[in-house]
Amino acid sequence: MDKKKLKTFRDRLLAERDSLLGVVGRNEDYGREADTEATQDPADKASNSYTKELLFSQSTNDRLILTQIEEALERIDDEEYGVCTNCGNEISPKRLEALPWVRYCINCQELAEKGLLDEED
Numbered sequence: 001m002d003k004k005k006l007k008t009f010r011d012r013l014l015a016e017r018d019s020l021l022g023v024v025g026r027n028e029d030y031g032r033e034a035d036t037e038a039t040q041d042p043a044d045k046a047s048n049s050y051t052k053e054l055l056f057s058q059s060t061n062d063r064l065i066l067t068q069i070e071e072a073l074e075r076i077d078d079e080e081y082g083v084c085t086n087c088g089n090e091i092s093p094k095r096l097e098a099l100p101w102v103r104y105c106i107n108c109q110e111l112a113e114k115g116l117l118d119e120e121d
Helices: 003-036 042-077 093-098 106-113
Strands: none
Touching: 003 042
C-alpha cells in the first residue's frame, strides 16, 4: 500500500479513535450522574436503569472498536496494515474504506462469525 493511502487510513483511524474516546467518556459521566440522582419515583428509577444499561452496551461496543483501532494503528506502524491477520491475503480496499480497523479479509471474517476461525486473542 502506498504511503499516501496509508496516511489517509492513519488519519481516519486517529479521528475515529478521538471521537470514540469522547463518546465513551460522556457515557461514563452520564452513568455516574444517574447513580447520584436521588429519584423517588419508581418510573424514574426504571428509566434511569434502562438508560444506564443502554449506555453500558454502547460503551462496550465502542471499547471493542477502540481496541481494534489501536491494533490497526499498530499494524500500520509494523507495515502489516491491509493484510489479513489470519491468512495473510490482502484485505480489499473497499473493505478497508468501509471499516479501516478490520483485521480479516472477507473470507476469514465469515469464518470468524461462524466460530470456525481459530483466534489466538
